[in-house]
Amino acid sequence: FGSALTLICILLCRAVCVWGGGGLFARNQYERRGSDVTMQCGSLESDASVSWKVNGTDIEAQHQLNGPKLILTQVDLDHNGLYSCFQNPHGERRDTIFLHIGIPPQEPKVTCRSNTYPKGFYCSWHLTHPTYIPSSFEVDVQHNQHSLYVQKDPVHKNRCHVQFPEVFSSSLYKVNVTAVNALGKASSTLSFEESSIVKPDPPERVTASPIRLNPRRLEVSWHSPATWPDIDAFPLKYFLRYRPLIHDRWQHVELLDSTSHTITDAYAGKEYIIQIAAKDTEIGTWSDWSVAVHATPWIEDPLPITTTTEVDFPNETKTSPIPSSKAPQKAEPPVGRAARAVTFFSPLLLGMMLLFMW
Numbered sequence: 001f002g003s004a005l006t007l008i009c010i011l012l013c014r015a016v017c018v019w020g021g022g023g024l025f026a027r028n029q030y031e032r033r034g035s036d037v038t039m040q041c042g043s044l045e046s047d048a049s050v051s052w053k054v055n056g057t058d059i060e061a062q063h064q065l066n067g068p069k070l071i072l073t074q075v076d077l078d079h080n081g082l083y084s085c086f087q088n089p090h091g092e093r094r095d096t097i098f099l100h101i102g103i104p105p106q107e108p109k110v111t112c113r114s115n116t117y118p119k120g121f122y123c124s125w126h127l128t129h130p131t132y133i134p135s136s137f138e139v140d141v142q143h144n145q146h147s148l149y150v151q152k153d154p155v156h157k158n159r160c161h162v163q164f165p166e167v168f169s170s171s172l173y174k175v176n177v178t179a180v181n182a183l184g185k186a187s188s189t190l191s192f193e194e195s196s197i198v199k200p201d202p203p204e205r206v207t208a209s210p211i212r213l214n215p216r217r218l219e220v221s222w223h224s225p226a227t228w229p230d231i232d233a234f235p236l237k238y239f240l241r242y243r244p245l246i247h248d249r250w251q252h253v254e255l256l257d258s259t260s261h262t263i264t265d266a267y268a269g270k271e272y273i274i275q276i277a278a279k280d281t282e283i284g285t286w287s288d289w290s291v292a293v294h295a296t297p298w299i300e301d302p303l304p305i306t307t308t309t310e311v312d313f314p315n316e317t318k319t320s321p322i323p324s325s326k327a328p329q330k331a332e333p334p335v336g337r338a339a340r341a342v343t344f345f346s347p348l349l350l351g352m353m354l355l356f357m358w
């Protein structure tokens, strides 16, 4: 891999030197998948005779040649490539075109959510179909006929943030996200009331511990999500769910404005899984579940766990799945990584090498 990288560096350097010295810049041409494409060789007159290469090899005879024009019918992704034309009879290069086949974007899927009520909200979006060429997005947010300031998220690519201009507003927010690429654009709009998009982040730092001399109790405590800006003015309520690892059925408790709870009906000696969700006391929807915590009630004489398990639940131990412990662990062999890095470089590299070779 090391020597491959060195080779890539040398080739890149030489390719760049050729580009810089010769001023041989390829131009981009974007075309729609399935369309018929005409490529014009520079500004040559229609009686000029040219020959074409793609990726460095002569174009097959069945492609239609029309003076300085190359015509491709019903293009697909495998027509992508670096096309060059050469004027006959001496073969001077007259043009170099990067052909990019893609499709126009469809309406993006947009969702908005406030996890920092009443400060602001964020919207995220994605395209449901690939476009094969780069797309960018424009976002417009309106409230009471005013455009609001939209801030791009520094980390998440397709996300932006908006401050609420006022609280307890009954006017709708209207979000318009437009996807744009070289072949077209498409917009989606979303309208909502402030109260409908409020969804806190899950509670944090959840702990569960046994209580000495109490074989059926577990003490659970947690903190409100740190992203929730004003817990005093906008209190949260909580929903706690718990079950023994070996059961599928959850038990639930709803709690108002409290960040601890004692479970009193646990099965003695059973390991429990516990999660909590949060919601504004008045508006919005429940958060996702917090990270699961595990705890086992106090037991007087620690018994071998396998024995108690088999006595109480002879069959379920084999059948009840525990989703969290089954997260797939993918070990990536180092060879795979090297191969990926090389693949990533290769289209660019190939293009540059081809330029260099002429």
Ligand SMILES: *[C@@H]1O[C@H](CO)[C@@H](O)[C@H](O)[C@H]1NC(C)=O
Pocket: 054, 055, 077, 078, 079, 080, 081, 082, 346, 347, 350
């Ligand atoms: C040119 O090379 C690119 C990158 O390797 C490849 O995807 C494309 O299909 C090739 N184009 C043609 C017309 O062979």
Ligand SMILES: *[C@@H]1O[C@H](CO)[C@@H](O)[C@H](O)[C@H]1NC(C)=O
Pocket: 138, 140, 176, 177, 178, 187, 189
């Ligand atoms: C959304 O924004 C785009 C681009 O600015 C615009 O062309 C389109 O008319 C807008 N749609 C609505 C419903 O406002």
Ligand SMILES: *[C@@H]1O[C@H](CO)[C@@H](O)[C@H](O)[C@H]1NC(C)=O
Pocket: 314, 315
């Ligand atoms: C456990 O499974 C066996 C056969 O798989 C069955 O005969 C038995 O009744 C089951 N016991 C319980 C408690 O479900």
